[in-house]
Amino acid sequence: MVYKYPSVDDLIKKAKSRIPNFVFEYLSGGCNENIALTRNTTDLWDVELRPYYITDHKEAVLKTELFGHIYDLPFGISPVGLQGLMWPNSPEILAKASLKHNIPFVISTLTTSTIERLSELTEGRAWFQLYHPNENDLRDKILKRVEDAGCPVLVLICDMPTLAYRPCDMRNGLGLPLKMSLKNIIQILSRPEWLIKTLKYGQPKFAIMEPYLKSLNNQLNFDNKLTEQKIAAIRDRWKGKLVIKGIASEEDTEAAIRLGADGIIVSNHGGRQLDVGPSSIKTLGPIVENYQNKIKIIMDSGLRSGPDIARSLATGAEFTFMGRVFMYAVAALGDEGADHIIECLKMQLKQVMEQISCTSVCDLKNHLMPPVYQSRQNSNDEQAHSEMVYNMPA
Ligand SMILES: Cc1cc2nc3c(=O)[nH]c(=O)nc-3n(C[C@H](O)[C@H](O)[C@H](O)COP(=O)(O)O)c2cc1C
Numbered sequence: 001m002v003y004k005y006p007s008v009d010d011l012i013k014k015a016k017s018r019i020p021n022f023v024f025e026y027l028s029g030g031c032n033e034n035i036a037l038t039r040n041t042t043d044l045w046d047v048e049l050r051p052y053y054i055t056d057h058k059e060a061v062l063k064t065e066l067f068g069h070i071y072d073l074p075f076g077i078s079p080v081g082l083q084g085l086m087w088p089n090s091p092e093i094l095a096k097a098s099l100k101h102n103i104p105f106v107i108s109t110l111t112t113s114t115i116e117r118l119s120e121l122t123e124g125r126a127w128f129q130l131y132h133p134n135e136n137d138l139r140d141k142i143l144k145r146v147e148d149a150g151c152p153v154l155v156l157i158c159d160m161p162t163l164a165y166r167p168c169d170m171r172n173g174l175g176l177p178l179k180m181s182l183k184n185i186i187q188i189l190s191r192p193e194w195l196i197k198t199l200k201y202g203q204p205k206f207a208i209m210e211p212y213l214k215s216l217n218n219q220l221n222f223d224n225k226l227t228e229q230k231i232a233a234i235r236d237r238w239k240g241k242l243v244i245k246g247i248a249s250e251e252d253t254e255a256a257i258r259l260g261a262d263g264i265i266v267s268n269h270g271g272r273q274l275d276v277g278p279s280s281i282k283t284l285g286p287i288v289e290n291y292q293n294k295i296k297i298i299m300d301s302g303l304r305s306g307p308d309i310a311r312s313l314a315t316g317a318e319f320t321f322m323g324r325v326f327m328y329a330v331a332a333l334g335d336e337g338a339d340h341i342i343e344c345l346k347m348q349l350k351q352v353m354e355q356i357s358c359t360s361v362c363d364l365k366n367h368l369m370p371p372v373y374q375s376r377q378n379s380n381d382e383q384a385h386s387e388m389v390y391n392m393p394a
Helices: 008-018 021-028 035-045 090-101 115-121 136-148 167-171 182-189 192-201 228-237 250-258 280-291 306-315 324-355 361-367 371-390
Strands: 064-066 069-071 075-077 106-108 127-130 153-157 241-247 263-266 296-299 319-322
Touching (some): 008 324, 021 167, 021 182, 021 324, 035 306, 075 090, 075 324, 090 324, 127 136, 136 228, 228 241, 250 263, 250 280, 280 306, 306 324, 306 361, 319 324
Parallel strands (some): 075 319, 106 127, 127 153, 153 241, 241 263
């Protein structure tokens, strides 16, 4: 299988041929003009790692400690809403694979399976990502369920003060409730395996929120405009590890530290919320420089391969997450997709590390080509270039 679909691009092509187009566009799209989405990945490509070839070559160790648990790999599965729409039963497929490979899986408040079921499948290791409910009473009910299920880490999202402007989803009528246009129905009928599996597992629902929908008049009411007070109230109630996701500035990093968070996920939501902001890798550098050792710094957004994971860790992230990559793999290969992509990413990361003679995840930082060096190189190049131009014989 690795040889048939060795890269994420292979999986994207296959996924596109297996799921309705409006679903594919929901998964792959960003917001507005998709600029942040594109930059997340292209800016990562600018990060270069320095190889050392004349040395004792040793095997790279990928195990990484985070919040007191030793994970087998330095990456995990980001929270994704409506997973069952992208491939039926996908949250359960991913949860099982996360346990098998000993990597973290984050349950989204808006996924399509319950906290209890996903925690059972991960033997209580799954993390939980909270969208902040409007009512504190509902917030506490959900937190109680998360605690009872044994989730060790609560991830609080801070980068959704508004509903994003996503032209594709608007064109496709993908909102709540889902508008079933003739176009969408034709797309569904042209993807028989997705349709049969959807009939088997049932129409995807917001399974975690379902018990409360009646009293909320079937409206999902969240208030994701986070304030210090809201975070402090959660910090007070939640005894496990607390991670703030969606951090994109040093100011918010400071607030997270001040409010007693244990970690941050430097993330721009995969380019789905703010098209005029910086890419996540650009934000990461200064945050690492100023706040490493004060809070755990994790990153997601834009990573598509083992080399990208290496780039992010070399820039100073202590752990990485990915969203779309895992969904493409499951949409492409069903039950086998999650295992497949985890194996590919592991092979790719190990190869890069061994190629540059890096034996451990935390040693990757020592292979980063310093930006100072890169920019000095560039300015030297520019100087050399202008000298060349000006010294040209007239
Ligand atoms: C289809 C889709 C749905 C998402 N839903 C959620 C969600 O419910 N909660 C959340 O915190 N982040 C959500 N995210 C953002 C991811 O957690 C993650 O930050 C992002 O996918 C990382 O970028 P990447 O896809 O380039 O890896 C979603 C992302 C996608 C692509």
